[in-house]
Amino acid sequence: NAGVTQTPKFQVLKTGQSMTLQCAQDMNHEYMSWYRQDPGMGLRLIHYSVGAGITDQGEVPNGYNVSRSTTEDFPLRLLSAAPSQTSVYFCASSSGQGGPGKLFFGSGTQLSVL
């Protein structure tokens, strides 16, 4: 009954470092997505995937890479961390044809870039 699992919960990076945020879901959802949440702003879509091998860019994709080799996993890679990437990151998944249905979110990763 895990749902959407994100790791790590907290991370501190130095400018220029790279890292991968992990996201896994056990609900056999085709749609998975990554969002960032900044104070005073709505969640913004970074990248999304509608199935294994298929990814697309969202609203704020620069500086991030994704891949979807399995239905279950959708990792987010920060190529060269910048202070502007300090944020809370959420992974979400849903079933549904032709667009995301009810979204199930992970508990988030709080990232600080120094």
Add this chain to the structure above:
Amino acid sequence: KNQVEQSPQSLIILEGKNCTLQCNYTVSPFSNLRWYKQDTGRGPVSLTIMTFSENTKSNGRYTATLDADTKQSSLHITASQLSDSASYICVVSAYSNDYKLSFGAGTTVTVRA
């Protein structure tokens, strides 16, 4: 650009009282509108999803309304409890691009005993 505006930004209510949160959107053509509850330090959790043809939907003490003509939605919380303290987020999707949702900044509700 599609936008979702929520008001108020925050509010404080006494336990047992009711409150109403507002959401105005400019997303077009409209597909559906969702309300999520986000507890501090947690991910959002779905409360309701409404399509164009629905003008009200309830989930326990939460009732959402939708007026697609005026592009307005509200979330009414009845008989508030301390556990209702959270951020409430309005999310709208456009019919032509259903993969990308437009999120409001949220209304922070604090319920005090």
